[in-house]
Amino acid sequence: MPENNTSEKDRDNVIVDVKNLNFYYGSYHLLKNINLYFKKNSVCTLLGPSGCGKSTFLRTLNRMNDYTEGSKLTGEVLINGKNIYDRSVDVVELRRDIGMVFQNPNPFPKSIFDNVAFGLKIHGIKDKDFIVERVEKCLKYSALYDQVKDKLNKPALSLSGGQQQRLCIARAIATNPSILLMDEPTAYLDPISTSVILDLINSFKKYYTVIVASHNIQQAGRISDYSGFFLDGELIEFSEAGSFFTRPKDKRTEDFITSRY
Amino acid sequence: MEKTTDIRDDDEHMAAFPINRGYLKRKKIYNGIAALFAVIAFIIGSFPVFHIIYEAIAVGHQYLNWNFVSTLPTGFPIGAKGGMLNAIIGDVYLIVISSTLAIPLGIGTGLYLSLFGKKRTNGILRLLNELMLGIPSVVWGIVGFYIFSTNAGPGFHLGFSALAGGLTLGFIMTPIITLLTEQAVNHIPASYVEGALAMGATKWQATEAVIVKAAMGGIFIGILLGVMNIIGQTAPLLFTNYYNTGLPTGITGSGGAVGDMAMLIFIYIHEPSKILHYKAEAASVVLLLFILIIDLGLRLISYLTKRFIL
Ligand SMILES: Nc1ncnc2c1ncn2[C@@H]1O[C@H](COP(=O)(O)OP(=O)(O)O)[C@@H](O)[C@H]1O
Ligand SMILES: [Mg+2]
Numbered sequence: 001m002p003e004n005n006t007s008e009k010d011r012d013n014v015i016v017d018v019k020n021l022n023f024y025y026g027s028y029h030l031l032k033n034i035n036l037y038f039k040k041n042s043v044c045t046l047l048g049p050s051g052c053g054k055s056t057f058l059r060t061l062n063r064m065n066d067y068t069e070g071s072k073l074t075g076e077v078l079i080n081g082k083n084i085y086d087r088s089v090d091v092v093e094l095r096r097d098i099g100m101v102f103q104n105p106n107p108f109p110k111s112i113f114d115n116v117a118f119g120l121k122i123h124g125i126k127d128k129d130f131i132v133e134r135v136e137k138c139l140k141y142s143a144l145y146d147q148v149k150d151k152l153n154k155p156a157l158s159l160s161g162g163q164q165q166r167l168c169i170a171r172a173i174a175t176n177p178s179i180l181l182m183d184e185p186t187a188y189l190d191p192i193s194t195s196v197i198l199d200l201i202n203s204f205k206k207y208y209t210v211i212v213a214s215h216n217i218q219q220a221g222r223i224s225d226y227s228g229f230f231l232d233g234e235l236i237e238f239s240e241a242g243s244f245f246t247r248p249k250d251k252r253t254e255d256f257i258t259s260r261y
Numbered sequence: 262m263e264k265t266t267d268i269r270d271d272d273e274h275m276a277a278f279p280i281n282r283g284y285l286k287r288k289k290i291y292n293g294i295a296a297l298f299a300v301i302a303f304i305i306g307s308f309p310v311f312h313i314i315y316e317a318i319a320v321g322h323q324y325l326n327w328n329f330v331s332t333l334p335t336g337f338p339i340g341a342k343g344g345m346l347n348a349i350i351g352d353v354y355l356i357v358i359s360s361t362l363a364i365p366l367g368i369g370t371g372l373y374l375s376l377f378g379k380k381r382t383n384g385i386l387r388l389l390n391e392l393m394l395g396i397p398s399v400v401w402g403i404v405g406f407y408i409f410s411t412n413a414g415p416g417f418h419l420g421f422s423a424l425a426g427g428l429t430l431g432f433i434m435t436p437i438i439t440l441l442t443e444q445a446v447n448h449i450p451a452s453y454v455e456g457a458l459a460m461g462a463t464k465w466q467a468t469e470a471v472i473v474k475a476a477m478g479g480i481f482i483g484i485l486l487g488v489m490n491i492i493g494q495t496a497p498l499l500f501t502n503y504y505n506t507g508l509p510t511g512i513t514g515s516g517g518a519v520g521d522m523a524m525l526i527f528i529y530i531h532e533p534s535k536i537l538h539y540k541a542e543a544a545s546v547v548l549l550l551f552i553l554i555i556d557l558g559l560r561l562i563s564y565l566t567k568r569f570i571l
Binding site: 062064067069091092093094095096099100102104106107108109110118119121122123168171172175 | 459461471
């Protein structure tokens with residue numbers, strides 16, 4: 001058993017608690033007995049080379065893997081103490097509380113405004129003034145408002161890659177989730193856009209628990225409160241960022257951190 | 262530029278490869294030949310269309326006037342005098358009836374196939390759809406006759422009527438729309454759907470708000486192809502509607518049959534009268550214009566829905 005997580009004593013403020021999680025694509029046992037927890041209002045980065053299972057793990061937290069035919073999951077994911085894989089859990093409600101940002105910016109082929117308003121509308125909010133106000137606020141939070149305020153009705157796909165990703169962030173926070181999952185959100189962006197988004201993530205922990213998958217150690221170093229290292233579907237190490245980056249316990253973590261990826 | 266950042270400057274890293282000038286020259290020639298073939302193919306392919314239009318106008322031009330499209334056929338044999346209003350109105354009936362069946366059914370099946378169904382049932386449904394596409398239209402006519410028209414046995418007993426004919430044409434239209442809808446949806450990046458689902462959209466919300474809009478162009482092409490296809494059909498109508506030289510008084514039973522442009526041409530061409538032959542040619546010009554108007558009309562609707570509704 002890898003030594004996961006910080007010590008057992010500071011378990012207060014745990015929001016996501018993953019217990020003995022195993023995940024299979026058909027007969028391929030990808031995620032192997034993952035145990036870790038995430039704390040409220042922190043930024044956690046999950047590092048690892050590509051193919052190690054970061055995306056799959058993130059997607060177990062909002063049940064996006066439900067749609068993958070032939071996949072199987074055992075173990076528990078407790079969010080605020082409730083197992084999200086319980087029969088009684090409504091995935092629609094679950095996902096309202098968990099925003100997700102993908103590796104490829106994927107705004108809908110709609111206007112900028114409608115992209116951000118989408119989350120509100122699908123959850124039944126009809127009050128126009130509220131929607132307008134909320135859209136504006138989310139665009140401000142995601143540092144996009146000044147650039148788009150005069151063209152809210154223009155197609156989202158006319159924005160640059162970095163702007164599209166920030167729009168996706170605005171869209172994800174519109175429903176005021178408590179958890180934000182980000183799957184290599186800067187992987188396809190230029191250095192300046194990347195920097196803007198890393199700053200955003202830092203500012204977000206005031207409101208959200210942010211869980212970021214990344215294979216970039218420097219970027220992760222800039223934003224992490226906690227970090228974990230995945231290798232071949234195993235969680236090798238998970239600890240506070242300070243010790244994770246400077247005094248990794250596992251040799252494999254150290255190799256990953258010190259090698260130049 | 263720093264030397265090591267550009268592999269072309271780094272002799273150690275990779276050897277330069279010799280440039281094949283001959284090949285570079287030839288590939289331009291190949292490109293030219295391909296372009297020439299495209300032009301020739303276009304000319305050969307479009308020749309019949311232009312020829313038909315030329316021929317039809319040359320022979321039928323004397324009847325190409327407002328009177329021809331705005332009056333009912335009269336005289337003896339019927340059609341020797343008057344126009345073809347019965348057929349134009351009849352086609353409108355048939356298009357409306359067949360579309361009412363085929364558009365929801367075709368889009369629904371297409372969406373189901375691409376988004377909702379299970380692998381196994383989808384395979385069977387897809388196969389059935391392809392079979393339907395391959396069924397000759399005369400067979401549809403017979404099927405339509407037994408289901409809708411005949412007054413004997415089980416069935417809807419609709420007689421030779423616009424409803425029977427339109428629904429039969431709807432059967433022909435449906436698999437075309439299904440196919441094009443499924444294709445259109447399959448070409449939408451999966452990330453749109455994921456994006457919507459991850460926000461807590463239900464599958465239907467994701468479909469309606471994101472997919473249908475993104476696939477709209479393809480779905481419209483499906484509707485367009487479907488409508489174009491049925492406008493040209495005669496065989497299915499032979500057994501379900503046949504032809505009415507006047508205007509219908511209803512859409513079922515006696516008096517429910519309608520005229521139809523393709524049927525008009527088919528019937529007139531089989532008459533011995535020269536006048537009717539000329540009128541058949543004139544009617545085919547009208548049919549082409551009708552198709553053109555429908556095409557432009559649907560495109561306009563498509564544009565307007567995209568622009569203002571979705
Ligand atoms: N839908 C799927 N079916 C089968 N295997 C998959 C599927 N998605 C991902 N995998 C496999 O699971 C492994 C981990 O993928 P992923 O979670 O995307 O890793 P990462 O995000 O760390 O790059 C890879 O080997 C990948 O090929
Ligand atoms: Mg990934």
